[in-house]
Amino acid sequence: MAEIRNRSAYFEFFIEDKYVAGLVLAGTEVKPLRAGKASFNDSYCYFHKGELWIKSLHIAEYSHGTSNNHNPLRERKLLLHKKELKKIEARIKEKGYTMVPLRIFFSEKGLAKMELGLGKGKKIYDKRETIKQRDSDREMKRFLK
Numbered sequence: 273m274a275e276i277r278n279r280s281a282y283f284e285f286f287i288e289d290k291y292v293a294g295l296v297l298a299g300t301e302v303k304p305l306r307a308g309k310a311s312f313n314d315s316y317c318y319f320h321k322g323e324l325w326i327k328s329l330h331i332a333e334y335s336h337g338t339s340n341n342h343n344p345l346r347e348r349k350l351l352l353h354k355k356e357l358k359k360i361e362a363r364i365k366e367k368g369y370t371m372v373p374l375r376i377f378f379s380e381k382g383l384a385k386m387e388l389g390l391g392k393g394k395k396i397y398d399k400r401e402t403i404k405q406r407d408s409d410r411e412m413k414r415f416l417k
Contacts, residue, residue, distance in 0.1 A: 274308035285391030294351035300334040317371035324350040
């Protein structure tokens with residue numbers, strides 16, 4: 273089964289907490305997701321009337337879809353327990369916190385799930401530090417081989 277990862281999320285944000293949410297999808301969105309045809313470019317989560325939504329998540333149109341095909345960039349509702357939603361909403365109201373989509377996967381039951389990270393944005397010097405750390409880890413692995 274396909275797992276789609278947001279590779280830039282860990283580079284752009286310090287991820288503090290992770291949550292797994294269900295996705296409300298249209299029928300023609302499931303097959304492209306299983307094929308791995310989705311993109312996290314500029315996608316983000318926001319609250320509207322106590323519900324968590326994801327915006328700008330691109331799921332490609334289904335090739336064999338009819339006129340009932342979905343809009344690739346439509347807003348999708350995320351399903352979490354009410355207790356978790358209230359906790360997340362309180363944290364997001366703090367300065368600098370945001371919900372970042374980390375990956376999309378399918379559960380054992382075949383349901384589409386999204387892993388979300390509660391994170392704080394990195395500054396430019398933090399990103400440079402991440403690059404340095406990655407390079408030094410790579411050098412250590414080469415040396416140990």
